Amino acid sequence: MAEYPGHLSRTHRLLDGRTVTIRPVRPDDFARERRFLGELSGESLYLRFQKWVSAPKEKLVHFLTEIDYERHMAFVCTAPGADAEEVVGEARYVVNPDNTSCEFGVMISDGWHKTGIAGLLMEAIISTARSRGLKSMEGQVLSSNATMLRFARGLGFKAEAVPGDLTIRRVVKKL
């Protein structure tokens, strides 16, 4: 496992005046990540995992927080919460077996939509993937998820049909 790439952390001021930190996820984010997932609506979880996800399982939270920073890279967006820092969004990519492309996934806390943090998180994973020499980034998006398809297009992704399956679209961006 590579060292924690702390130098990739950035602090941003949002248009609404709030300050957030975008930084690579750490194993000690376990509790924060679990809480973040636990508070997502069924709709948000469905859009991300594309199936029913019940209360977040430990194994899933481990998968999301204990990464190698090489083949699997993830950023969380944190904000000062009521008593401690809390996770309000996250984005990640995992390198495909071809070693030149990667797949991304992004989740935003239900109360943090339209604040701009999704764009900041995507920027973080896109520039990291690019700097690591990856050539393209792709994602599997539900065809009914018009918001995500619009968002991806805005970031320069192209939506493609998936042969034999109209329920999903593949979005791809050259890095």
Added chain:
Amino acid sequence: MKRFWLESYPPGVPPEVDTRACPTLRHLLDRSCARFRERPAIVNMGVELSYGELDRLSRDFGAFLRSGLRLQTGDRLAIMLPNVLQYPVALFGALRAGLTVVNVNPLYTASELEHQLTDSGARAIVVLENFAHTVGKALARCRVEHVIVTRLGDLFPLAKRSLVNFAVKYVKRMVPRWSISGATGMRDALAQGAREGLPEVKLGPDDIAFLQYTGGTTGRPKGAILSHGNMVANVEQTAAWIRILLNEGEETVITALPLYHIFALTANLLVFLKLGGTNVLITNPRDIPRFVAELRQTRFTAITGVNTLFNALLDAPGFDAVCAASRGVLKVAVAGGMSVQRSVAERWQRATGIPLVEGYGLTEASPIVCGNRFDTGEFTGKLGLPVPSTEVAILDEHGAEVALGETGEICVRGPQVMRGYWNAPEETANVFTREGWLRTGDMGRMDGRGFVEFIERRKDVIVVSGFKAYPTEIEDVAMLHPGVKDAGAVGVPDARSGEAVALYVVKKYPGLTAEALLEHCGRHLTGYKLPQRIEFREQLPKTMVGKILRRRLKEEAMAGRG
């Protein structure tokens, strides 16, 4: 937008319908009851209810709801009845009292019922005694204040009533034990209503007639808000389409699909009520021999159904005699809810001499959107032309219209389109485009004459004999079982029902069996949603970041069919 399909309309079908004469369903009912007083409105198990009797009974029931239970305009009343005489009485009683009706599938499990009652905020429910035990179980966790229980024979003449009610309870033992304190019997409710009288209730096209529940991709069903205006528009649209072959006050339609489903509710009950026709209610169409026997005794001019039902009838012994007797009498056969197989359509036409006319719609559009022509003698394999006062567009994912003949999402605008989903602003926003088009979730194309063709569904939904089952709801239930770690549901082709549910499961406890899991699912899900097949896997196919690959599961399911 140019509605070029109007040029393909059959002679006699107007491009627009006018709902000003009958702005609400109550006006529609009042009008038919006044015009066709002596005609039979509803027939069930050989017992007739004339328009006059339907008028009186529904007024009495409405009076009970309004004066007896003190329910107010806009309060929700759940109706949990199969196709029996009490259904139209309860329905029109509620609508006359200004209430909003929440139709409930009587075969629902307690948890499905509980969700619907809680989400809709129903204050009262009408239930057939056979299903009262489910209500009893769900009641503890809902706000329902009043329960009206009816027995199967309650609206039959005395002798038949006693016989049927006795047989159902003690001979056939079709009534599981139930206990609901303070429940009112239907007959008492009607008697009380008759004494009190129905007060004048103000009702307009914007008042909500139904919260009609339909599945959601993210788990539990949501209620489509259908106003009186939506419903009367769709009744006029459908009636305008069909009446070129039908005559007012002369028709009899076989209503075998459940009235709690929007298709039979509009296309049968309401359209034929408008036309002064007779609805013959089939309580249990799965009992094919009795169904066929009933058809043999009935002179009917119209029938509606889903592919599965027509197929079952064509296979049934004795149906050939029904066909022989129906030659020259039967005028229309309408299929909706699911795709019609060409083989079934062709067999139907050979057997009966009339085509199986396919229509298309969805709960969110009250439901009829498209229909095939009734005046052309053959099956098109298409969904049909947009009905009057309806716009259909094929849009791409940006909401722009695709070139004619290209594939895109079938989108609808018109007076029959719902206002939105009950208490679900996000899902409402997602289902409409910015220009106000309702996105159906079905992919299709339109030809140069305006006929819409279905290609494939874009939404993750499994259609079992016209009923929608959503993978997430099945996955949710499966994952409630302590022995299940992960579950994925997909639709697989099924010769009988069009599609069936296949469930793939990752075990948490090695001892878990398919039988135990199916039994668990049966406690939470209505029959049609239950997996036909359960298979265990070490893991489910997923992408690198953990998204399920349903396509892979489907391929596995298809390969494993042998």
